[in-house]
Amino acid sequence: DSGVTQTPxxxxxxxxxxxxxxxxxxxxxxxxxxxxxxxxxxxxxxxQYYNGEERAKGNILxxxxxxxxxxxxxxxxxxSLELGDSAxxxxxxxxxxxxxxxxxxxxxxxxxxxxx
Amino acid sequence: GENVEQHPSTLSVQEGDSAVIKCTxxxxxxxYFPWYKQELxxxxxxxxxxxxxxxxxxxxxIAVTLNKTAKHxxxxxxxxxxxxxxxYFCAATPGGTALIFGKGTTLSxxx
Numbered sequence: 127d128s129g130v131t132q133t134p135x136x137x138x139x140x141x142x143x144x145x146x147x148x149x150x151x152x153x154x155x156x157x158x159x160x161x162x163x164x165x166x167x168x169x170x171x172x173x174q175y176y177n178g179e180e181r182a183k184g185n186i187l188x189x190x191x192x193x194x195x196x197x198x199x200x201x202x203x204x205x206s207l208e209l210g211d212s213a214x215x216x217x218x219x220x221x222x223x224x225x226x227x228x229x230x231x232x233x234x235x236x237x238x239x240x241x242x
Numbered sequence: 243g244e245n246v247e248q249h250p251s252t253l254s255v256q257e258g259d260s261a262v263i264k265c266t267x268x269x270x271x272x273x274y275f276p277w278y279k280q281e282l283x284x285x286x287x288x289x290x291x292x293x294x295x296x297x298x299x300x301x302x303x304i305a306v307t308l309n310k311t312a313k314h315x316x317x318x319x320x321x322x323x324x325x326x327x328x329x330y331f332c333a334a335t336p337g338g339t340a341l342i343f344g345k346g347t348t349l350s351x352x353x
């Protein structure tokens with residue numbers, strides 16, 4: 127157990143819908159990262175938040191957005207869902223004290239999203 | 243941006259043999275190189291990492307080497323066991339933030 131929690135574990139929804147994935151980082155970790163894992167694209171970085179502020183952006187679609195709340199939990203919002211959005215979504219938290227990375231990242235158990 | 247190439251994509255060894263997985267990266271600014279092990283349907287687990295000021299690091303049966311000049315790093319697993327069977331990912335951190343992953347290596351250890 128990494129100490130990072132994610133809910134829900136599984137999510138099945140229809141095309142065009144909107145979903146919210148939730149992540150709670152390890153106690154004391156200020157950085158949260160979101161990754162998408164699909165069979166054809168592998169593990170891809172989406173976005174990073176550090177202490178409530180967006181710190182880095184990767185291959186995140188405009189239909190996707192995220193935020194980090196004062197209690198440091200984070201939510202990833204996916205809207206206008208398409209079949210191709212079906213994937214495992216992982217959240218990771220980092221020990222970084224500055225948000226500039228180069229520190230260990232610990233992954234949560236993931237949310238499996240299926241879009242039908 | 244950073245690009246991480248990982249080889250081989252699949253690797254089959256006999257129990258007790260050694261396994262080597264190699265990665266190359268493109269961004270000379272990358273300074274942190276972790277390796278993750280992922281079992282089917284589970285989260286990636288950090289197994290070892292190395293920073294750019296170190297050439298080699300060892301933890302029991304696993305070791306990682308880094309050649310900054312050639313921009314490549316490798317994972318070495320000795321005395322492989324069936325429970326080592328999993329997908330292994332290398333990663334690099336350009337700009338020191340997000341992890342850029344290789345495509346993964348599926349390691350199969352047969353007894």
